[in-house]
Amino acid sequence: MIAAATVSSPATPADVMGVGAAPTRVDAPLKVTGTATYTADHYPEGLAHAVLVCSPIASGRIVSIDVERTLAQPGVLGVVSHLNVSALRGAPPPAWPEQPEELLRRPDHGASLALADTIIRHAGQAVAAVIADTLANATAAARALAVDYAPDAFETSLPFLEGEATEPRTGQIPGGEKATSARGDPDQALASAPVTVHATYLSPTAHHNPIEAAATIAEWVEGKLVVHDSNQGPHVIAAALASAFDLKKEDVRVTARFVGGAFGCKLQLWPHGYIAALAARLVERPVKLVVTRPQMFTAVGHRPNLIQHLSLGAERDGTLLAIKHEAVVQTGTVDEYVEGCVGRTRTRYACPNVAVTTRLAHLNLPAGTSMRAPGKSTGSFALESAMDELAVQLAIDPIDLRLRNFAAVDPETGQPWSSTALRRCYAVGAAHFGWRPGGTRRGGREGRLLIGHGMSAGSYPRYASMATARVVLHRSGKVVVETGLAEIGTGNPTVMPQIVAEALGVRAADVELVFGTTDLPFAPQAGGSRIVASVGRAILAACAEVKAELAAQAGDQPGSDDEGAHAILLRTGAASVAGFGKWEPDGSAPLSVESNAAHFCEVAIDPDLDTIRVRRFVSAIDIGRVLSPVTARSQIIGAVTMGLGQALWEGTEIDARFGRYINTDLGEYLVPVNADIPAIEAIFVGEPDPQTGVLGAKSAGEIGMVGVAAAVANAVYDATGIRPRSLPIHVDLLMKEGLIV
Numbered sequence: 001m002i003a004a005a006t007v008s009s010p011a012t013p014a015d016v017m018g019v020g021a022a023p024t025r026v027d028a029p030l031k032v033t034g035t036a037t038y039t040a041d042h043y044p045e046g047l048a049h050a051v052l053v054c055s056p057i058a059s060g061r062i063v064s065i066d067v068e069r070t071l072a073q074p075g076v077l078g079v080v081s082h083l084n085v086s087a088l089r090g091a092p093p094p095a096w097p098e099q100p101e102e103l104l105r106r107p108d109h110g111a112s113l114a115l116a117d118t119i120i121r122h123a124g125q126a127v128a129a130v131i132a133d134t135l136a137n138a139t140a141a142a143r144a145l146a147v148d149y150a151p152d153a154f155e156t157s158l159p160f161l162e163g164e165a166t167e168p169r170t171g172q173i174p175g176g177e178k179a180t181s182a183r184g185d186p187d188q189a190l191a192s193a194p195v196t197v198h199a200t201y202l203s204p205t206a207h208h209n210p211i212e213a214a215a216t217i218a219e220w221v222e223g224k225l226v227v228h229d230s231n232q233g234p235h236v237i238a239a240a241l242a243s244a245f246d247l248k249k250e251d252v253r254v255t256a257r258f259v260g261g262a263f264g265c266k267l268q269l270w271p272h273g274y275i276a277a278l279a280a281r282l283v284e285r286p287v288k289l290v291v292t293r294p295q296m297f298t299a300v301g302h303r304p305n306l307i308q309h310l311s312l313g314a315e316r317d318g319t320l321l322a323i324k325h326e327a328v329v330q331t332g333t334v335d336e337y338v339e340g341c342v343g344r345t346r347t348r349y350a351c352p353n354v355a356v357t358t359r360l361a362h363l364n365l366p367a368g369t370s371m372r373a374p375g376k377s378t379g380s381f382a383l384e385s386a387m388d389e390l391a392v393q394l395a396i397d398p399i400d401l402r403l404r405n406f407a408a409v410d411p412e413t414g415q416p417w418s419s420t421a422l423r424r425c426y427a428v429g430a431a432h433f434g435w436r437p438g439g440t441r442r443g444g445r446e447g448r449l450l451i452g453h454g455m456s457a458g459s460y461p462r463y464a465s466m467a468t469a470r471v472v473l474h475r476s477g478k479v480v481v482e483t484g485l486a487e488i489g490t491g492n493p494t495v496m497p498q499i500v501a502e503a504l505g506v507r508a509a510d511v512e513l514v515f516g517t518t519d520l521p522f523a524p525q526a527g528g529s530r531i532v533a534s535v536g537r538a539i540l541a542a543c544a545e546v547k548a549e550l551a552a553q554a555g556d557q558p559g560s561d562d563e564g565a566h567a568i569l570l571r572t573g574a575a576s577v578a579g580f581g582k583w584e585p586d587g588s589a590p591l592s593v594e595s596n597a598a599h600f601c602e603v604a605i606d607p608d609l610d611t612i613r614v615r616r617f618v619s620a621i622d623i624g625r626v627l628s629p630v631t632a633r634s635q636i637i638g639a640v641t642m643g644l645g646q647a648l649w650e651g652t653e654i655d656a657r658f659g660r661y662i663n664t665d666l667g668e669y670l671v672p673v674n675a676d677i678p679a680i681e682a683i684f685v686g687e688p689d690p691q692t693g694v695l696g697a698k699s700a701g702e703i704g705m706v707g708v709a710a711a712v713a714n715a716v717y718d719a720t721g722i723r724p725r726s727l728p729i730h731v732d733l734l735m736k737e738g739l740i741v
Contacts, residue, residue: 027632038215048077054295060152076137160363234256265300301371303339309324310324312390325354331369345379453718456711458707481512484515492515497512502545546565603615618737647712
């Protein structure tokens, strides 16, 4: 059995201070020494290996699978396919729903529909898994498995089907925002506006590509399912597996110790996790299934391809009169994932007439899913690029244009912001960057290099979910915190002890975080920048219970009001005192809460070498109180880096002849590396937000990516006079416009 992860803070002087201090990440020594273990690092006794077999066609059906010949291959223990899935489940698999949105209502998001029939819905769809005694034998046998297909017509082009796109049946985008909404009369306001901008912006399919590939180890023990899995929420995966196999949730144990990155692709149960459990039941041994890098492009979701039409209407002084934002989003033939790129448009600027619309085009492609700052990063590319176009047309400084349209309250609800330091983000970011105000281009030349400066703004809402935690204060002074969260690299082993240190008046170095398994109190998925807002509150509630119990034990003895929690415990003679905390949203939201950012970018374009390089990047960030400067800075730099990748390199290409992704490795799907990234300056300008309930902190994990692509695009325009409206920004755009020959 694989234990929960336990991480204690090293006793360094910096850790004594708790919240606001800058200790070294406490899990860093485990990772740099190779001591931290990930899912695929485990080898339970009797382990077998499973390898997926995936469809090479984009649409059609399976005619036959030659299982018998594969079973004769060296070391092969079994094959899982549609031929035996009913027997392995003990009942026929569920049928595919008639309406795509029904998948969203299933706890397993349709993972248990894998292998349910012979229909092929996209290239890369799992059609079987081969189990063998070694990975080499399983791989060889999987490659040799003979599957006969009957191909059918397919479509993978979003522009081709744009006219057939329909509104989501759920009417919502992730986070509960409306896919289509309006206030005022945007059409009339646009028609009468003195100045207008009408533009179309394109974003490609993008894939998460965490360094750790998705992996599952599954084993059946006395009718119970025991799983070690690379995921973003053990409790959520356990509920999904329980649903898939018609088990009680307590009969499924899921462990996720250290997770080597996720960015959204490990939020839910995917078919490979379900198939690994089927394989383990078939061979009656633990089975490990590691998704290969090429399979990661079809097995665990992606950021969908987007077409965005954006219109702005304004007075000649820059006051916005109307915003109209229409998005067409690629989704699969049988799912209804919605990239919520229009949501922030409703609240970003003070504007009386706003309409947003989202439509879906169902293509023969895998299901989409959340990818860091889902919707916000893509939507901000369109909105913030359009704002720059408006600033150029009016000869107004881009910062001044945004300040003229600053939303002092939430334009959608009329509620005040809980706090906002966006104006300060503009001022501080501009000062650090050396922004030259004015309504003309700021670019220039350095020798043969074309230099451009661009800026943009971003916002990210607060998400929070029910969470629980247990805190135990021991007589030795040690504090143990237990919660079932997954650590995906965001720094929870550092941040959570700092929260406890402030709440109980102890050293962060004396706090041990135990996490990563369903044996521990419930915690939500690590997604939507929600963990501190959710689990942090549960931990504070548990600490409050500890303090209440200590107060009861101390009574009215002199000095008890001034003593720390540990000192009181020592005086009472108790061995330990424990508290359990639960927090959940109560539905009341008197104030709107969001994090804010202002980004500033300098690019250098070499028309002789055909290169676009980002030379400087400054992000001024409002995340309220910064609980842990080290982890917060890491989050912003990582998010900006992903935003630069979105702007300049990342995009998945499809061979339209076969409906298959073609750049399915890290050699051809270009993610930024150290040599690509300049020095990124992250400046925190926010003040503690009393409404957040977590010591004044707001969301930090994704705000750093929102607006980055637009800042780069605006800088490229400043350097060249050519407006990029399609991501990633490649030199062929400049060649097409005649800048580079």
